[in-house]
Amino acid sequence: MNSYDVIVLGLGGMGSAAAHHLAARGQRVLGLEQFGPAHALGSSHGGSRIIRQSYFEDPAYVPLLVRAYELWEDLEAASGADLLTLTGGLYVGPAESTTVAGSLAAAREWNLPHELLDAETIRVRFPTTAPDEDVVGLYEERAGFVRPEASVAAHLSVAGRLGADLHFEEPVLDWSAHSGGVAVTTARGTYTAGTLVISPGAWAPRVLASLGLPLRVERQVMYWFQPVGGVEPYLPDRHPIYVWEDRTGVQTYGFPSIDGPEGGVKIAFFRKGIDTTPDTLDREVHDDEITAMAERAGRDLPTLPGRFLRGAACMYTTTPDEHFVIAPHPEHERVVIACGFSGHGFKFVPVVGEILADLATDGTTRHPIALFDPARSSAAGSRT
């Protein structure tokens, strides 16, 4: 007999949520993580992640977001942790930009409350900003940020309380699947289970090598600056999260000040990464990148780039169309895969946990995941 119902490979954002949802359904769960709990070596660190609903990436994500918001609140209640803060969200750019037009399309399709603001209104309502005359903004109240490390820790703690066995510092070296179940090998031994959930983040190209998915692992840097004049105007009760697109299509995003008077404010480029691998990731943040970030930030929010405080590197695992991969493994019915979150997955963490638990226990889910099929043309790899 299998000693576990489900093994979860990788206990980062998605895997910790899957372990929680599976344990909550009475499944005997083993979670295996190569590093410690809520570590800073993958994709789920850096203190904050944007959460928003008028989703410019594709309106198809909106029902998942609505469910995610409910589950974030459930997780706060179950864990007692402070995870989700709604500050409002401001998406600025030329009217026809992805950021503005895409957000508006999603808001209209799903009747999400939103306001369209001209440049002058943005400037008056959000005094830290200095938009050009010819840009506009979409503002939605139900946006804000979640705390990634605390979220992973909360999912792990509730999963453990519900009986999941969670092993850290135990890398999976190999896995195999047959019609009756799966076997997973680490340096400490081989474990068997009915089903395997694989949520390996930036290690997907290695752990799922046989699928040949066209994944790119990108280095992405987060920057913290202490604003000129202090963080007061950036406090979360008066400052929204924002995404700001310039005329060339480059997006930056940022947060209110959430780390105290000397903690600064965080800002980053959304997609301006260079290709890397988890083993070769350059974790140092260089002067030329800091200068480029400060220059761009200062154009949109003139007081923001006062003094550079710190930077941190993180990894995106990106598919060609920037949509996720969540599905039963195309070759093994006892295996479920979740990867390719393309730099925008964290806000979905609890609903991805629910979907993975559905797929692992029932083989199907009520949630709309057709967009995440690994066989779609832009994600289908060359199978080896």
Ligand SMILES: Cc1cc2nc3c(=O)[nH]c(=O)nc-3n(C[C@H](O)[C@H](O)[C@H](O)COP(=O)(O)OP(=O)(O)OC[C@H]3O[C@@H](n4cnc5c(N)ncnc54)[C@H](O)[C@@H]3O)c2cc1C
């Ligand atoms: C700079 C940056 C900013 C971002 N901003 C946002 C944002 O504002 N909003 C948003 O929604 N999303 C954002 N994202 C994206 C989001 O954080 C990711 O999509 C999400 O964290 C991915 O979770 P994951 O579980 O796939 O990866 P991870 O959290 O990295 O988890 C994968 C886990 O698998 C483990 N693992 C891998 N291989 C093995 C093995 N062989 N054995 C055992 N364990 C293994 C790893 O150690 C890791 O813990 C951002 C990402 C970055 C990098």
